[in-house]
Amino acid sequence: MSVAETLRAALEAGTPAALVTVVDARGSTPREAGVTMAVTATAIAGTIGGGRLEYDAIERARALLAAGEDSADMDVPLGPEIGQCCGGRVLLTIRRVEAALMAKMLADEAARRFARPTVLVFGAGHTGRALAAALALLPLNVRLIDSRPETLDGLPAGVTAIAAALPETEIVDAPPNAAFVVMTHAHSLDFLLAAAALARGDAAYVGLIGSATKRERFRRHLEAAGQGADIARLTLPIGGAALRDKRPEVIAALTAAEILTCLLSDQQEKLTDRFAATAPRCNSRPTRSTG
The missing domain is CATH 3.40.50.720 (NAD(P)-binding Rossmann-like Domain)
Structure with a gap:
């Protein structure tokens, strides 16, 4: 399933879920700004580029869900400290998924598919x-x-x-x-x-x-x-x-x-x-x- 479909299924099942979004990507990065990933306690859908960047984002998203937080940011330099050598810098946002966000995501995905x-x-x-x-x-x-x-x-x-x-x-x-x-x-x-x-x-x-x-x-x-x-x-x-x-x-x-x-x-x-x-x-x- 797509990111939006995965999040919708989680919301309908009452399973807490988070949306990870690359909001800014500077220099050499695994993925471009705008890409998303869905995260629950037991599953993921989509990718923000793999590697340690993605591993840390999943870990932070699950911590957010467990703590009852609504949102968090991650500003990540892609250098030796995280075991990646891309050399760029990535800003991520992590948001707990609720009905309004879900509706917007489904509408955006439908528009992208049409285009x-x-x-x-x-x-x-x-x-x-x-x-x-x-x-x-x-x-x-x-x-x-x-x-x-x-x-x-x-x-x-x-x-x-x-x-x-x-x-x-x-x-x-x-x-x-x-x-x-x-x-x-x-x-x-x-x-x-x-x-x-x-x-x-x-x-x-x-x-x-x-x-x-x-x-x-x-x-x-x-x-x-x-x-x-x-x-x-x-x-x-x-x-x-x-x-x-x-x-x-x-x-x-x-x-x-x-x-x-x-x-x-x-x-x-x-x-x-x-x-x-x-x-x-x-x-x-x-x-x-x-x-």
Whole structure:
């Protein structure tokens, strides 16, 4: 469960609980300002970065609960005295959870979830389901779309299943700066969906499963439709070429990393020229020239 869900469950059960928040983070720190952690006498949810910092925060939060205190602050230099060498400084607040705080947290969490980047995965075959499962663990809104309702059973929490007779309508209705990954059961449908995603002009990422041969066929298809320039904004094959592993779970992990690069970074970063040719095409942000 999330931090807010954990605290709500504790409040409903009458279990004392505390919220630990990083209110200021200066220099090199494990986590950024705003992150939270829930603490009860026997459980925690979330993380403020682990290590001794987190251990001491949990200990202080439990002491607060045991003593009946309402709040406390911790100003922690991340140096040798606590066995951490980050070199920064963190200010924490610890607050006993009550109804008003709980209501605010739930509202804030709902707003954050709504504002998360959206990923649309077309095709609920083995690789599509594996990708949806990998993305479900990340701070994203994930939709898995297929025209075959029977393929959408048993999806993990956090994945929205959409049985669509005309899946291209989901592209039209998608929010701005979404990511689109196309891996249906038919090449003709793949081409239709990928072309529609590219035509939007605001997609952060458009990926298509397949080979160099498929890419060339799709390039010709786009040229015939007057979209020839769009091929430069397509990631095909997805997952890069550093590993030639066709297992669905491996493709899913590599593709999830590509999508995060495009959705959560201000600019696509290429570690070396070696990987430039297979790096994801982040369509809504400028990319660094490979020379």
